[in-house]
Amino acid sequence: MNLTTNLGKLKLKNPVMTASGTFGYGKEYSEFIDLNNLGAIVVKGISLKPMKGNPDPRICETPCGMLNAIGLQNAGLKEFIKQQLPYLRNFNTKIIVNILGTSINEYIELAENLEAAGVDAIELNVSCPNVKKGGIVFGTDIKIFEELIRDVRRRTRLPLITKLSPNTADIKLFAKAAEDAGSDIISLINTITGMSINIKTRRSRLANITGGLSGPAIRPVAVRMVWECFKTVKVPIIGMGGIISAEDAIEFILAGASAVAVGTANFVNPIATLDILEGIKSFMSGNNIKSLKELTGTVKC
Amino acid sequence: MNLTTNLGKLKLKNPVMTASGTFGYGKEYSEFIDLNNLGAIVVKGISLKPMKGNPDPRICETPCGMLNAIGLQNAGLKEFIKQQLPYLRNFNTKIIVNILGTSINEYIELAENLEAAGVDAIELNVSCPNVKKGGIVFGTDIKIFEELIRDVRRRTRLPLITKLSPNTADIKLFAKAAEDAGSDIISLINTITGMSINIKTRRSRLANITGGLSGPAIRPVAVRMVWECFKTVKVPIIGMGGIISAEDAIEFILAGASAVAVGTANFVNPIATLDILEGIKSFMSGNNIKSLKELTGTVKC
Amino acid sequence: MSRLFKASVIENRQVIKNHFLLTLHPLDNIGKPRPGNFFMISVDNCLDPLLKRPFSIHRWLGRDFQILYRVAGKGTSILSNRKPGDTLEIIGPLGNAFPSLRSNNKIIMVAGGLGIAPILGLAETINKYRPLCFYGARTHEELLCIDELISLGIEPVISTDDGSLGEKGNIVDVLKKYLSSQLPPPPRFCLYACGPGPMLIALSDLAKTFNLKGYIALEQNMACGLGTCLGCVVNTTDGYKRVCREGPVFPINEVIWE
Amino acid sequence: MSRLFKASVIENRQVIKNHFLLTLHPLDNIGKPRPGNFFMISVDNCLDPLLKRPFSIHRWLGRDFQILYRVAGKGTSILSNRKPGDTLEIIGPLGNAFPSLRSNNKIIMVAGGLGIAPILGLAETINKYRPLCFYGARTHEELLCIDELISLGIEPVISTDDGSLGEKGNIVDVLKKYLSSQLPPPPRFCLYACGPGPMLIALSDLAKTFNLKGYIALEQNMACGLGTCLGCVVNTTDGYKRVCREGPVFPINEVIWE
Ligand SMILES: Cc1cc2nc3c(=O)[nH]c(=O)nc-3n(C[C@H](O)[C@H](O)[C@H](O)COP(=O)(O)OP(=O)(O)OC[C@H]3O[C@@H](n4cnc5c(N)ncnc54)[C@H](O)[C@@H]3O)c2cc1C
Ligand SMILES: Cc1cc2nc3c(=O)[nH]c(=O)nc-3n(C[C@H](O)[C@H](O)[C@H](O)COP(=O)(O)OP(=O)(O)OC[C@H]3O[C@@H](n4cnc5c(N)ncnc54)[C@H](O)[C@@H]3O)c2cc1C
Ligand SMILES: Cc1cc2nc3c(=O)[nH]c(=O)nc-3n(C[C@H](O)[C@H](O)[C@H](O)COP(=O)(O)O)c2cc1C
Ligand SMILES: Cc1cc2nc3c(=O)[nH]c(=O)nc-3n(C[C@H](O)[C@H](O)[C@H](O)COP(=O)(O)O)c2cc1C
Ligand code: FES
């Protein structure tokens, strides 16, 4: 059985990675799983300067899902390279850094510095719905979106992943634009904007009012979008959104994903990633599948 | 306590109505609840000609939700007026007819005939994602959307409700367009397009491949959209999407809904509508609220 | 009397691996279910699983009733953990029933696997007409209710896929052999069947070949069980029909298999 | 020894209306929890509720341990239906603990309502230092663990909102009266507190007024409990801090109340 997953020039030992923002910088989970066994670790979004994030409360549970409005709290690029990256480098897995900026130049500076620091790939977070000054404008205005990708593309040789927002009428347009602008890989979906109100206090359950919906609740939307993008672009797809079990992961692969990212499930079950990897392996052996390439996008329609 | 709900010129005895397509034409539920107690019955979408709908399977369950691709099966306008409307007229409740067409003229013909037949209001289904020839084009192209509403508006004096699709980047634009074009009321949300794959058969769980996601899973998205629209338009809003309990209904009201529609919950619990109405009443008396107008849109932000 | 009622679990007994016999005591008066009818059962109070699940009436015990079910997924797995004393919310009895016998008919009951669930209940109401019964399963362990059938005076003809009991092979082939031996088969033969899709398709062909009448109980994903969601349709010679309303029992020659 | 483990329910006893005492038997070796630590508990295996719920260690029984909880919503309601023999998945012990006593300190424990849950466990480890204990609840029925405190040699000062036991009024006012009677209060007094937000805010003011040190255990919605989601922060003089990681116990003067 061959689990190697080639996302263009980014080669993973297996298709299971973590979703940005749901795995910290890996350290906390090393207590529960051997990080060497992950296909890749995608770390929490990094900005040039430290960001303090949104006021609390930042999360709440919803039916089969959760809302979050963390507000991209992070210690900033320098701190990441100094404090987190060296630790992550102890493991034999790919390190992918999710980046966000308020201008194209910030994204470029992040990419250049991370390339110099030796990370394995960059994921452009253009779709976080929580921070007004954050990436959201890049994620919804397709012209700026293309320009951003094109400009970052020119300045780094790292594999470039563009993470797509589901908060759009037609995600195919963004997938195509990302491909045309030189993105090597696309990842989807980020969270769907939602809101939940505490009827006792008559306030939003989040200080930020709205937040991003993740978890199993959004899986049907995510699978549909992966399938739409698979039919539209040739670049490989990292599928995510509500993956809890190996069955869910395989659903994404059949819909067109070459690799999968596990997000909210890490909170529910800290060993979710490796449970899912094991489940994929037994599905493959049970169905005599030699390589996941045989499965990607093969849903019969 | 005053439950009367004025949606512009459409006056309901209370704010709880049924969501189109989830209550048939009322008859099946009359076994479980007294239809006289409903604020309004919104019937399954009606087209000019009978439609046979999509092949099976048409539905499947997803985490805290379900996908449907019924394909707007209905017996057509004539049959509705002859067979269903007389029965519905036995009850002291408002009858709202959800209509869909493949051209503006069809919508107009439907509206004119239904006005003549004496229904209480019309809900324009411009957002059903399942039928290629159905309303979807009206729901995503804002120019055609406005034109449709404007033209139907000119040809009927019935209160006009426009039902908005959540499959858009910015629902506020459609809410505003609907208001500007003369819609008296807006209702939201319709289902979110999704997909679910059976990994054993490697087929979509729906013959139509994709379907519309409904149920509690989508509630945070629906509440957010109602709140966005409330801040954007002056016309009253009918809120729906995953309402299962009175608490959920009140969440929508706080977010800006003047009335609520109960959909998928009818399948789970055939007396859901009246359970919700009772729950709203006890919330009102428990919080000394005289009229729901005091609550609509009052979420503190 | 209401078709929306609560029932308490009297017993929820594993009969063989993955198969359970659930005995329910309705806490309200309910209508007497007829063979072929089904109930929509809430397996839990939480929102996942969300929808009620359909199960055929297996046996009617006067006031209590039984469901025979297989753990197929999330909902049935949770159901299998329900304990005596737990309360379940239920809608039913729903759907149509196997039609009553015309006097000159000779019924051949055909059950595949768990298709025996409604067939046993049917057998209890028509055993006086001495129906024939053809019953196939994958292996002898999965042949349920044999004793019950025998105590009703019905000696089933049996087959198993692995040959561990009865004839080796599928039950439709066994029935075919029987019918061939009766050539020309008496036109008063009428099939009453329940089982997995492939079995019903083969049976349809057989019915066509031998020009037999018959009724089959179908399954389809369901949301409401009441005829309102239009989600549970199957294609028939008369257009899409709702399994929960026009069915679950359909004339065998009306169903169009894709 | 792993912080991800399963435990079986030994007992899940209602102590008063809506309040339950859960005794758990870990099926693996677990680390010994310190007072203030908490566990993330899966109340069910289904996807709704999705996230584990945080509960303070109430009592450590050597290998088994106890949780004292109130039915607050969906998750705790399901938890209250768990029966002996059921297995729960748990992460923990998590978070920091009430700091160890400095020799010259006199601890004043303050518990409001269910804030007694971690405070009793704390009392068990520090009773030899003869701490004071101020404990308030809405009504005398909601005063839990009084006997346990007394058997630890701690005679709590009590108040109830309705005056049904102890002083009428809130416990912070009672404490204030006590401190005023001690004027100037010995600076070696140190507060260890847990309770609802308004109580903790009043206590902060009090600490400021009397210039007292203190530690309070906070609550916040949690997803991971491990410090990765950044969902559970509270605002402090040193920026946002994670209740699950830098907390749940914080120096009382560091917390910024909005
Ligand atoms: C009228 C009727 C009568 C039935 N009677 C019985 C019975 O007596 N005993 C019994 O064990 N089962 C019966 N079934 C099937 C039973 O309803 C399904 O096995 C059950 O709903 C599966 O639920 P789940 O949550 O465990 O599985 P899911 O997780 O929902 O699905 C598991 C698998 O079961 C399939 N499935 C889901 N729902 C249905 C369905 N409604 N019909 C067929 N397959 C389905 C799915 O496609 C999937 O492959 C009946 C179905 C119908 C429509
Ligand atoms: C470190 C820590 C220790 C705790 N120890 C205990 C304990 O020993 N005993 C006990 O009974 N409770 C304790 N709690 C609170 C407990 O976690 C919540 O009551 C529980 O999560 C509510 O879950 P639910 O599904 O029943 O309620 P939900 O339906 O989720 O919510 C019901 C209500 O509870 C509130 N709530 C939800 N989650 C939390 C939370 N994490 N903290 C505070 N309020 C919340 C909601 O805002 C809502 O108002 C602790 C919380 C934390 C953070
Ligand atoms: C608490 C939390 C924080 C997140 N932070 C980020 C982030 O910093 N950057 C990003 O691109 N996505 C972020 N996401 C989105 C996830 O990476 C993922 O796209 C989304 O949660 C859907 O996957 P899931 O349903 O498996 O969680 C975050 C999600 C959660 C729940
Ligand atoms: C089975 C089914 C059929 C539906 N049919 C229609 C329809 O004919 N016209 C329409 O406007 N909406 C239709 N809807 C959408 C609902 O009216 C409602 O907008 C949506 O389901 C969200 O509400 P809910 O989560 O409460 O179900 C249908 C929904 C379901 C589940
Ligand atoms: S299950 Fe809804 S119509 Fe049959």
Ligand code: FES
């Ligand atoms: S609960 Fe996730 S960081 Fe604290």
